[in-house]
Amino acid sequence: MDKSEGRRHCVIVMGPAGVGKTTVAQGLSERLGWSFAEADEFHSKANIEKMTAGVPLTDEDRAPWLVAIRDWISAEAGQGRCSVATCSALKRRYRDVLRGAEARVRFLELVADPELVAGRLARRKGHYMPPSLLGSQFAALEPLEPDEDGVEVSVAASPDEVIRQALAALQRFAGRDVSERRLHG
Template identity: 95%
Template sequence: MDKPEGRRHCVIVMGPSGVGKTTVARGLSERLGWSFAEADEFHSKANIDKMTAGVPLTDEDRAPWLLAIRDWISAEAAQGRCSVATCSALKRRYRDVLRGADARVRFLELVADPELVAGRLARRKGHYMPPSLLGSQFAALEPLEPDEDGVEVSVASAPDEVVRQALAGLGLADRPATRRGAL
């Protein structure tokens, strides 16, 4: 999907673990017809083991992970594809790395009350991120700043509504329903 300025786009769905990044990103990908990546799949085994043990990642741990996501965005753009990816992107310097991709990287910050997210994490099964690390994620979160290309959307609504609000906030139109099916 070409944009007027000729660059491919990537929307990074960001926020702490449990806010619904994967659900919303998959919804955006489906609605836009863009490729999708789950940032958790870019983590090294060492990072996964560390988080599984309840140890927060350091900036040094995250550096290769962020570069891998950035490189995936660039590869998608080089293939002529726009993309949607999940990534906690909690700090501005992390987002700066992602903005280094060869694409217009925009951010969708999913905003939620910590108690809502804690409840979601308590019910989540099969994920290596333990609820005990949630506090460190909210503590590290640096919300989008006015000069960053992106929007905030509350996750208090149903996922379809969050996706609708995200599309509107980002000024993106989804594909006609006849081509995409139901979300």
């Protein structure tokens, strides 16, 4: 029996900065009626200051951040709620931490051409992540592996189309009914 059977679900929308994680995650959250969390809100002040200065985070910097996101997912599941969260989750070991949540964690990897993302970051205002860190994000990215619970979706289309494709991909991957209101049985 699948140990995740009967557990609440969390879809983590992942990928480098600028791929549209927040837009897609908010859209999924609204369509599914699930809780939403923006991973940036879990960063410590020190992490934000470091990124604002253009310094990439280390694994040690990210460790408490990942635990905080994992614990939020568990708390939501403990309250009987499914959730959607953003998180770059660039490395498998980061995803392993998130998979430790008391929920079935499924990843939605947003895939984009680095040039497309660079253009988006250049137009983005009011975010502490400078475009200069994009290269380090793509360099650190370890795409989902075949044995990981997740799907990939290109972000080359409009946000509404990406969300539609994400719901369809998650449904196909789950091999069961995924309506826009529920992703769990």
